[in-house]
Amino acid sequence: MLKNRVVMSPMCQYSVDAHDGRLNAWHYVHYVSRAVGGTGLILVEMTDVEPNGRITAGDSGIWDDSHIEPLARIAEQVHRYGAKFGVQIAHAGRKATDPTWDVVAPSAIRFSDSLPMPRALTTDECARLVEKFAAGARRVVAAGADTLELHGAHGYLLNQFMSPGSNHRSDRYGDPTRFPVEVIEAVRAEMPSGMPLFMRVSSVEYSPEGYGLEGLIEMAGAFQKAGVDLFDASSGSNYPAGPERVYPGYQVPYADRIRKELHMPVMAVGMLEDPILAQSVVGEGRADLVAIGRGHLAHPYWTNAAALQLGVEVQTPWEYDRAFPRAKKRG
Numbered sequence: 001m002l003k004n005r006v007v008m009s010p011m012c013q014y015s016v017d018a019h020d021g022r023l024n025a026w027h028y029v030h031y032v033s034r035a036v037g038g039t040g041l042i043l044v045e046m047t048d049v050e051p052n053g054r055i056t057a058g059d060s061g062i063w064d065d066s067h068i069e070p071l072a073r074i075a076e077q078v079h080r081y082g083a084k085f086g087v088q089i090a091h092a093g094r095k096a097t098d099p100t101w102d103v104v105a106p107s108a109i110r111f112s113d114s115l116p117m118p119r120a121l122t123t124d125e126c127a128r129l130v131e132k133f134a135a136g137a138r139r140v141v142a143a144g145a146d147t148l149e150l151h152g153a154h155g156y157l158l159n160q161f162m163s164p165g166s167n168h169r170s171d172r173y174g175d176p177t178r179f180p181v182e183v184i185e186a187v188r189a190e191m192p193s194g195m196p197l198f199m200r201v202s203s204v205e206y207s208p209e210g211y212g213l214e215g216l217i218e219m220a221g222a223f224q225k226a227g228v229d230l231f232d233a234s235s236g237s238n239y240p241a242g243p244e245r246v247y248p249g250y251q252v253p254y255a256d257r258i259r260k261e262l263h264m265p266v267m268a269v270g271m272l273e274d275p276i277l278a279q280s281v282v283g284e285g286r287a288d289l290v291a292i293g294r295g296h297l298a299h300p301y302w303t304n305a306a307a308l309q310l311g312v313e314v315q316t317p318w319e320y321d322r323a324f325p326r327a328k329k330r331g
Helices: 025-036 063-078 123-142 158-163 178-190 213-226 254-263 275-283 292-296 302-310
Strands: 004-008 039-049 085-090 147-152 197-202 232-233 266-269 289-292
Touching: 004 302, 025 039, 025 063, 039 063, 039 147, 063 123, 085 123, 123 147, 123 178, 147 158, 147 178, 147 302, 158 178, 178 197, 178 213, 197 213, 213 254, 232 254, 254 266, 275 289, 275 302, 289 292, 292 302
Parallel strands: 004 039, 004 289, 039 085, 085 147, 147 197, 197 232, 232 266, 266 289
Antiparallel strands: none
16 A cells, blocks of 8 residues: 555666676665655665667666565665555666667667667576566565566667567567567566566557557557556557647546556556646546656655645654644545
8 A cells, every 4th residue: 555646757867886787875865865754665676677679888787686675674664654656667678778789679679770680589588587577576576576567668679579669579479469468467476466467667658650549559559468457558659759848747648548448457657747737637537646757866755745735634753843834634
């Protein structure tokens, strides 16, 4: 049970020590301070299941048991301040930026001229990657997480399999749902039965090469059956093209539609830093949770500041009571 509907959106920090994938003192302060600030759920940034599955060498990793301890240390303190803790696991696929790595993808199709040409995964390698996602999930559970999110958006590996412009395979993984479903099922098998599984999706791709909302909803139905409990509805980034305009709440209609079509919880994300807007998204039943990204980067105590503005209970440690006078709950 979350104490509120506010989620710290997973945001890459590109700041691990010695390129080893281990979270460090920066991440400890970064995440724990947002728990102190009242956030209901802290989601750790994109955390990769193998070294060449990172975007950069500064990315967080979950491919080795040594990654468990720093995550567990953060989880313990996040829990101390009444927040829940989760980790987003992923593989960058063709969006890995280091040309010295073995960059892989569903098909040998470059994202852009500025990124390396990937090689196509073999069928056996796809199956082994499913196992690496499962092993990553096992480590996240061992670290004491309350939830886990799969990154199936923004042009990373799961999204690459889902999209017709980046998946030209002729084997069984040419089915856009096959690889994600296998990952979902394998990850779900490593999670306690009551632990929710989130999945971030790109609701639309803003490119004629990609899919639209109808295509995503069809795929999401298969993902729901495989074990996803909540969709985190973002958009784009599997192709260089983007939306014509961005504005506060521009992705909320995607969350709303997924929620209505699949009758399941969703999380809205994207420029929702205005507390009144965020409250309206939940209050109108368009989403069950709101993910705040840049707002949390700018203001670690965004949630408590929003609570003050909205006139609801402010949940701070007693050491900060003088700065955040307690507001009464709305009756």
